[in-house]
Amino acid sequence: MTKRLYFLFLFLSISILQCSSDAYSDWRADRIHRQILTLDSHTDTPMDMLRWDADISQNLDGTPWDGKVDLPRMQAGDLDAVFFAAWVGQGPRTPEGNRKANDKVKRTIQAIHNAVEANSDRAELALTADDACRIEKTGKRAIYIGIENGYAIGKDLNSIKTFYDMGTRYITLCHVKNNDICDSSNDTTEYGGLSPFGEKVVREMNRLGMIVDVSHVSDAAFYDVLKLSKAPIIASHSCARAICDNPRNLSDEMLRALAEKGGVIQVAIYTDYVKTPKSNPEREAAEKAFNEKYPDYNDMTEEEKKSVLLEWYEIDKKYPRKLANVADFVDHIDHIVKVVGIDHVGIGTDFDGGGELNGLRDISQMPNITRELLKRAYSKKDIGKIWGLNFLRVFSEVEQVAGTRNK
Numbered sequence: 382m383t384k385r386l387y388f389l390f391l392f393l394s395i396s397i398l399q400c401s402s403d404a405y406s407d408w409r410a411d412r413i414h415r416q417i418l419t420l421d422s423h424t425d426t427p428m429d430m431l432r433w434d435a436d437i438s439q440n441l442d443g444t445p446w447d448g449k450v451d452l453p454r455m456q457a458g459d460l461d462a463v464f465f466a467a468w469v470g471q472g473p474r475t476p477e478g479n480r481k482a483n484d485k486v487k488r489t490i491q492a493i494h495n496a497v498e499a500n501s502d503r504a505e506l507a508l509t510a511d512d513a514c515r516i517e518k519t520g521k522r523a524i525y526i527g528i529e530n531g532y533a534i535g536k537d538l539n540s541i542k543t544f545y546d547m548g549t550r551y552i553t554l555c556h557v558k559n560n561d562i563c564d565s566s567n568d569t570t571e572y573g574g575l576s577p578f579g580e581k582v583v584r585e586m587n588r589l590g591m592i593v594d595v596s597h598v599s600d601a602a603f604y605d606v607l608k609l610s611k612a613p614i615i616a617s618h619s620c621a622r623a624i625c626d627n628p629r630n631l632s633d634e635m636l637r638a639l640a641e642k643g644g645v646i647q648v649a650i651y652t653d654y655v656k657t658p659k660s661n662p663e664r665e666a667a668e669k670a671f672n673e674k675y676p677d678y679n680d681m682t683e684e685e686k687k688s689v690l691l692e693w694y695e696i697d698k699k700y701p702r703k704l705a706n707v708a709d710f711v712d713h714i715d716h717i718v719k720v721v722g723i724d725h726v727g728i729g730t731d732f733d734g735g736g737e738l739n740g741l742r743d744i745s746q747m748p749n750i751t752r753e754l755l756k757r758a759y760s761k762k763d764i765g766k767i768w769g770l771n772f773l774r775v776f777s778e779v780e781q782v783a784g785t786r787n788k
Contacts, residue, residue: 418513
């Protein structure tokens with residue numbers, strides 16, 4: 382055999398072995414993914430249900446709003462449980478503004494109920510920590526309800542019980558602006574953390590057995606909640622600030638404090654939280670022009686907003702975001718595990734709220750996370766913790782503090 386043929390044979394042999402090894406790794410990862418319980422703690426899909434009458438029984442890929450989550454793709458991605466967030470943007474903190482926010486969230490929650498009932502052969506409403514495993518064993522998808530932005534509460538503490546009775550199991554205390562509960566991570570300082578009313582909100586959520594979610598809150602509000610809450614808390618869709626310096630993310634000090642109280646951070650796939658975005662001048666110019674064209678967007682009716690959003694979707698397609706990838710995302714998990722251990726990290730994608738990565742454009746591609754975790758030598762046990770068991774432990778402890786567990 383000539384030297385040239387020898388090296389060609391060697392190259393082909395190595396390539397075949399590599400392909401065989403990669404195929405085996407993918408097979409093993411997919412097998413693990415099917416065997417463990419998988420839970421996504423935050424998606425904004427109900428926003429599309431309310432706005433566009435999105436039908437989760439159908440594959441919503443290719444819709445004008447580019448839907449990321451539906452039952453066919455939950456099955457394809459073998460996602461067992463999901464929190465559908467009833468989101469409301471921050472509006473006027475007036476009796477009328479509060480009433481409208483409260484009404485919108487109630488309508489969104491009802492839309493979730495309607496979707497689950499219409500697909501009772503494939504999905505079931507989940508209310509307790511144990512429901513995830515119970516429903517998974519039936520072959521159905523467990524649908525939990527959360528509320529994103531405590532603005533929906535207004536100043537009415539009793540509304541928390543109303544939302545709990547409607548199936549809500551966590552409330553994200555604020556969004557990108559301050560509300561009557563606390564300061565936001567993206568706004569100016571108003572209270573220096575929780576407001577006096579916000580303290581009552583945390584106590585009431587503890588009493589009911591509702592999980593307190595600190596994604597979006599200011600650092601000071603985060604520490605106030607930790608100090609006050611009798612139950613462990615979550616960050617339903619946040620990342621590690623040490624990896625991506627964004628005020629929405631948690632610093633190492635915050636991670637340690639969260640873990641000391643038994644909490645969990647659910648890592649998001651929103652690119653701007655995962656990796657510091659590179660400059661994208663064309664998109665930035667288009668965004669600026671769009672915002673200048675519609676300065677009164679928040680004052681529009683829902684019907685008026687629809688036509689404006691369709692215009693935005695076209696801009697988004699023309700000037701796509703430069704996305705981080707799955708490896709970048711798992712870098713956050715690696716860092717959090719290094720800082721606080723394996724028991725305090727999970728996954729909360731923020732799909733349909735802007736969450737998307739290269740290699741993770743919708744819910745059907747969730748196994749790609751498991752493949753990356755396995756590639757980094759995480760055990761099946763640890764992958765199971767990341768994919769849902771850590772979150773469900775916190776949920777169970779919240780129920781125990783309230784005395785609602787096993788009732």
